[in-house]
Amino acid sequence: MILTPESVQRIKDKLAQYPQRKSAVLPALTVAYRQVGHLNDDVYREISQVIGVPTLEIAEAATFYTMFPKQPVGKYLIQVCHNISCSLMGADSLVAYLEDKLGIKKGDTTPDGLFTLICVECLGSCATAPMMQINHDYYENLTPEKVDAILQQLRSEA
Ligand code: FES
Structure with a gap:
């Protein structure tokens, strides 16, 4: 079981x-x-x-439902919305920034098993674009500085 x-x-x-x-x-x-x-x-x-x-x-x-991963993922599943509002507000740049910071490509998991990065459709928080969901929490109005702080916080909790 x-x-x-x-x-x-x-x-x-x-x-x-x-x-x-x-x-x-x-x-x-x-x-x-x-x-x-x-x-x-x-x-x-x-x-x-x-x-x-x-x-x-x-x-x-x-x-x-894409919110249910079908294979093992990292401790933190980062789901970046890449639908229209988030795209207009820089979702592509956000993904590229995360790929650079994590050293992985979209769809991959970091070698330490901490982070998996994927793109998903609208998460219903269009007014706070660009945004992402990590596990069950939303992170909104994202900037590179906010992403740095979020990653640092999650790494410190791991
Ligand atoms: S388009 Fe990103 S939350 Fe709706």
Whole structure:
């Protein structure tokens, strides 16, 4: 089993909140992602056993949402929005800056396993572009100085 008993219980609690089992798919995926750090076929199968929805339907939902990584990622998953508002406000420069500071390319993980850098679609914070999400937190109105401070803070917490 990949899911801990605590995660299984959380998923069962979510399931109890909905009149239809399928409604618990996204909450269950979220619980699993927060525990495991990424999703894969084994996780889908275990969720299927808990909520009684076919594994294929769970996998379909998971693959639709880019916020669920499908392979192991670094301790800090940096998701830079590159949709229209963020692009207009310098998302490309932000990505290039992060690539330079981290010594990796978009899609890669630093050799120490600390950071994974990816680009994602709109995160719903267009008014604070350019922005990025790191794990579950938003970082907005980004500048190179802010990025430096954020990376330094995360490295100090690692
Ligand atoms: S375009 Fe970046 S948050 Fe919406």
